[in-house]
Amino acid sequence: MTITTDAGIARKTMAFFNRRAYRRMLEAVWRKYESLGRIGGKAMVPEVSDEECEALNAFFGWDLRLGDRAEIPLSLFERELRESAFATGIVELHTLLEGKPLLSKQEKRHIHDTEWTRFVRGVRDLTGDTKSSVGCEWLSQLEEGFGAGVRMVRDLYKTDADLASASLHIVVRALNLLFAGDRAHKVEKAAVRLPVLAARCSGDAHALDANRPAGRLLISVLRAQQSGAEETEETAEERMEEEDGSDTLRLRELYRSFGILDDDISSIVHWYVPKPGLPASPAVWTLRQVEAAGHLSRCSHIYVVENPAVFSTILDSIREPVPAAGDPPALICTSGPASAAAIRWIQLILQASGEECKIVYSGDFDLKGLAMGETMARLFPGRFVPWRFDSATYQAAANAIPGPRFDDSELMKLESTEIGWDSQLCGHMRRMGSKVHQEAFVDELVRDCMAGGFDDLRG
Structure with missing residues (x-):
């Protein structure tokens, strides 16, 4: 997945809307906004040309014909702009194209x-x-x-x-x-x-x-x-x-x-990389320490958990770290949304470890947990791998010991939420109606970590 910079989006937006086919529509939109002082009403474009028909039909999914009068609801145009790849609005578009803010008459x-x-x-x-x-x-x-x-x-x-x-x-x-x-x-x-x-x-x-x-x-x-x-x-x-x-x-x-x-002390990350012969003791670094390190050792992959209790339970289960055949795995705890220190630590590990190193991420099955997982997936495209963060894990845990119930507002939000790595997950969560925290399936997470290179599974 390629991340487009803000400057790149701006250039593409200008190239798209600076075409003659959109000129009259945009002028009508600007006039309507200036008149009303808000996103509302309709902008009128009389007797559209072939070129304008093609552009407006493609953008809005309409069926205008030569000579028709185009009526563009500003609220619709605003929504289409926001939801498009341009990710902008009417006011911002005017500033970008005209080089000055869009102001109402008032x-x-x-x-x-x-x-x-x-x-x-x-x-x-x-x-x-x-x-x-x-x-x-x-x-x-x-x-x-x-x-x-x-x-x-x-x-x-x-x-x-x-x-x-x-x-x-x-x-x-x-x-x-x-x-x-x-x-x-x-x-x-x-x-x-x-x-x-x-x-x-x-x-x-x-x-x-x-x-x-x-x-x-x-x-x-x-x-x-x-x-x-x-x-x-x-x-x-x-x-x-x-x-x-x-x-x-x-x-x-x-x-x-x-x-x-600014403050580089309050932002912290808890992390652990196993070393044979040493106890499973985590390090706690501030953002200042992460940035001072500059370069971190290679790792095979990074296990990421959301909750401190889960992080500690995994460490409690490590009897004696085994020598890794290659690069060792790493384990970090974000303690909720990933801090700047955690993100910078992950970035440094990924830079040192190469494309093969993946972020193996587990979170809570609630709205905040899903949002944090989506953020990590967005920040590290191509590296993010969901770890027991799917429909099968959720259903098994919710059937075994259901967690707190979603309230009505949370259920409504779930209805409009879709998770990129599991399109069925939110539907199952709405249907079953209960949250599931990582602590409920921590035993499975422990077994995965042990099998993933943290400890010897024998005995």
């Missing part, structure tokens, strides 16, 4: 409102002399109604002008420290920890946390500086909602590219 009026201008200029006055071109240019963009995070700032301004002002002030001070006297996007100076930067800018070490307005704004500005283009607010909000460790790693890389270091 938003355009608001941009030029004297109160908005006075608000941004007030932030500039509060900040004093802006020591960096980045901060100065960003404030100028906001005053004109565009720029990184502008939607977030406008929404915040409408609900709490004081908080909006304070957040902008903090971000501008941070940009002054990061970019002072330098028009390039990176400054050769000593790196600073994110909480230290926040404290220097505001007195609050958490002011630039990613769940705070100032923290989200700083991320938007840094991403815009890195890419050379504005990140839409919708995209920024979607990024903030992502929780898997790979997104944490990407955010850390963004910070580090601008001389900001």
Whole structure:
């Protein structure tokens, strides 16, 4: 499976929709959005040409004919865009194609409102002399109604002008420290920890946390500086909602590219690689230790379990590790969703071990467990192998000792969920109605590990 980069998707999206066949439709969609200020209503394209018929019929599955009037519901177009390979929306598509945000008539009026201008200029006055071109240019963009995070700032301004002002002030001070006297996007100076930067800018070490307005704004500005283009607010909000460790790693890389270091101590991974003659004692590494290691030894495969009790039970069962005929196996525990430390550890093992090394993954049979398994499968395509994480294991365990019952909302979510490695699994879980935790079939997991190279099965 090939992973397409964001830049690659953007190029394909532009190439697809910049065709003449979509021009009139898009102009009608933009006008309708500007008029309503929301995703709604229908965009009208009169007397479609042969070229437009072919394009619209292919995209929507319609049967338009030459000379027909095309009526495009914006909600349908939005849904088709989101569910397509482009994975975008109407607002983001406009920004990508036109190079500026899609604003409603009301938003355009608001941009030029004297109160908005006075608000941004007030932030500039509060900040004093802006020591960096980045901060100065960003404030100028906001005053004109565009720029990184502008939607977030406008929404915040409408609900709490004081908080909006304070957040902008903090971000501008941070940009002054990061970019002072330098028009390039990176400054050769000593790196600073994110909480230290926040404290220097505001007195609050958490002011630039990613769940705070100032923290989200700083991320938007840094991403815009890195890419050379504005990140839409919708995209920024979607990024903030992502929780898997790979997104944490990407955010850390963004910070580090601008001389900001974040917390590399709290993220941990429990791991074990058997060594003959030594007890089965796991190691607990922080992300800092994982990254400091740089290179890890080869392994034949990586067993991954979700729960600490299962991890310990497997270790309890190892009497004496046997010498491996080749590379030894590895065992790690994610303790829930895989942390940045766990993901980085796996990446290093895979880099050292080659294409033959697989991730043998087991999880709980509940909504969170399925989601964590799907995340791992997405992060490591071609390497992920489900380990007793299938319909047969679930049915056997649920029939033996049923776990807690799914509530109605969970059953509804299961109805719309499909697991890539077992299309029947969610149907069985809905039908039987009970969850199954790894601890219920831990004996099978232990036997697999012992047979997989952790111990001598004799006696």
